[in-house]
Amino acid sequence: MVRVSTSEPASGPDPLMSHRTFLVTGGNTGIGLATATALAAGGANVYIACRDPDRGRAAVAAIRAVAAGGTVDLLQLDLTSLNSVRACAESFLAKDEPLHVLVNNAGLGGGRGQTADGFETHFGVNHLGHFALTMLLLDRLKASGPGSRVVTVSSEVHYSATGIDWDALRRTTKTVTGMREYGVSKLCNVLFTQELARRLGGADADVTTYALHPGVVASDIWRRVPWPVRPLMTRRMISTEEGALTSLHCATSAKVAGQSGLYYDKCQAVDASPVATPELAELLWKHSTEWTGVG
Numbered sequence: 001m002v003r004v005s006t007s008e009p010a011s012g013p014d015p016l017m018s019h020r021t022f023l024v025t026g027g028n029t030g031i032g033l034a035t036a037t038a039l040a041a042g043g044a045n046v047y048i049a050c051r052d053p054d055r056g057r058a059a060v061a062a063i064r065a066v067a068a069g070g071t072v073d074l075l076q077l078d079l080t081s082l083n084s085v086r087a088c089a090e091s092f093l094a095k096d097e098p099l100h101v102l103v104n105n106a107g108l109g110g111g112r113g114q115t116a117d118g119f120e121t122h123f124g125v126n127h128l129g130h131f132a133l134t135m136l137l138l139d140r141l142k143a144s145g146p147g148s149r150v151v152t153v154s155s156e157v158h159y160s161a162t163g164i165d166w167d168a169l170r171r172t173t174k175t176v177t178g179m180r181e182y183g184v185s186k187l188c189n190v191l192f193t194q195e196l197a198r199r200l201g202g203a204d205a206d207v208t209t210y211a212l213h214p215g216v217v218a219s220d221i222w223r224r225v226p227w228p229v230r231p232l233m234t235r236r237m238i239s240t241e242e243g244a245l246t247s248l249h250c251a252t253s254a255k256v257a258g259q260s261g262l263y264y265d266k267c268q269a270v271d272a273s274p275v276a277t278p279e280l281a282e283l284l285w286k287h288s289t290e291w292t293g294v295g
Helices: 030-041 053-066 082-093 121-144 156-160 179-200 230-234 245-252 278-292
Strands: 021-025 045-050 071-076 101-104 148-153 207-213 262-265 268-270
Touching (some): 021 030, 021 121, 030 045, 030 053, 030 245, 045 053, 053 071, 071 082, 082 121, 101 121, 121 148, 121 207, 121 278, 148 179, 148 245, 179 207, 207 245, 245 262
Parallel strands (some): 021 045, 207 262
């Protein structure tokens, strides 16, 4: 059952979403589903991009059942495959529609493995796939501005990352739980947001960028954490509707229109990790461009 949250923070989402187009990755579950539902209820045109077509269609039906104000449609996207990322971007661009806000929401926390392209799973899904998708859609975002936005869901876990081991990004997950690698991928989300803002020209650009911590949310992102650990992790977490509030704030609020490249928690801009330096962000951008072939 999808619930549309009626509780908003004091600086909550601007209700004027009508006729703007949003693309939400991972919009079929968790925070993404709550975000897409609230946007559609506000009159937005929403595309949800997800890996499983059956689950995607079920999510579209669920959103339409409770949010009649806007529209919602489905795109297929598997962030473990750069070929799938390119196909998703091409599918959206072929519709010849504007794109006002891209919400890089989908993510993976815990577990071990590599993507189809040979990258550590957390890095490949949480950062590299979203980097490629953003770059492939950036011209459309620019053409749809001014006022277009790229919102990337990071995590407070990015504070735990002490740096980036570039070689480790090309190997399978080393730790048992994957939480160290998850922290690095979330640091990459912050670095990407900062560097994209710099390259676009900051707050005066036609496209502004935002990274955020949604809160510690009991969502499907933790599905690969081993079973004995997962229930202990999630039992004190907040709901997905609460977790979507900062995403909605960054995606829609007029209060952040003059900001770009910042990191948000509880709908407020806060300091990101001191590890997130311009030098590291530029180096991440260089590697991401080389590894994806876009940017």
